[in-house]
Amino acid sequence: MFEPSVTVPISYCAEWMDGYGARGWKIDMTVDDPEIIASTSETGLHIPTSVLIHDILDHYLCGLPPSGHRNEAIALHQLALRTGADPLPDLAQMVDEDLIHGHVLGETMHTFLPENLRRQLPEELAEGQAIAHYLLSILGQEAFRELLIKRLVELGQDSAAQARAHYQSSGLQYNQRGSLGLVMQSLLVKLDVMALTSAWQKAHAAFLLGNGQGALCIDLPISVHFESVYPT
Secondary structure, three states, rough: OOOOOEEEEEEEOOOEEEEOOOOOEEEEOOOOOOOOOOOOOOOOOOOEEEEHHHHHHHHHHHHOOOHHHHHHHHHHHHHHHOOOOOOHHHHHHHHHHHHHHHOOOOOOOOHOOOHHHHHOOOOOOOOOHHHHHHHHHHHHHHHHHHHHHHHHHHHHHHHHHHHHHHHHOOOOHHHHOOOHHHHHHHHHHHHHHHHHHOOOOEEEEEEEOOOOEEEEEEOOOEEEEEEEOOOO
């Protein structure tokens, strides 16, 4: 077995008792986060890796907490750099579902807004929905929406160097994240198939990540080890 630079433990439930009831995997450090929904090996239409890989490579190894709109904006920029995926649809969804209504995870609406918008707010406004309602009234929906999307894009870009530095501090090569993600995805597919075909109710495993190769070690309910090298 090779000597990994990073070990990332993950847990599985056939049905998580977290209010969502999803089947899938979570990083161990996120199992108590109420915003995290378990994910399987399923990928998006234009992204070759699953949400779990995103949580590991673009959040955890870049020093980002797993939830919060600011953290997700930074992580989506990292995902774009890693896979070439366009982050704008996901950023727009965050705006349409939450931010334009004044709902901000991880901080207040006031601290989330850029300085040029904060300056326009009356001093007595503090609650997120009230702030959003006021800005909608003076800017209009489309203009406010575009400013919020622009804010998310800028947050991702402005924090890119810090995210890269944190990733590199693990000993992994930043410019090989794309290849590492594909290795992790291939290993996760094998693991997820085992979980389904064997009807596991719970399982535990760990990703072992190194430069040039990766592995996945299952310790519950059975002991199995998979390895794979980076694609050439």
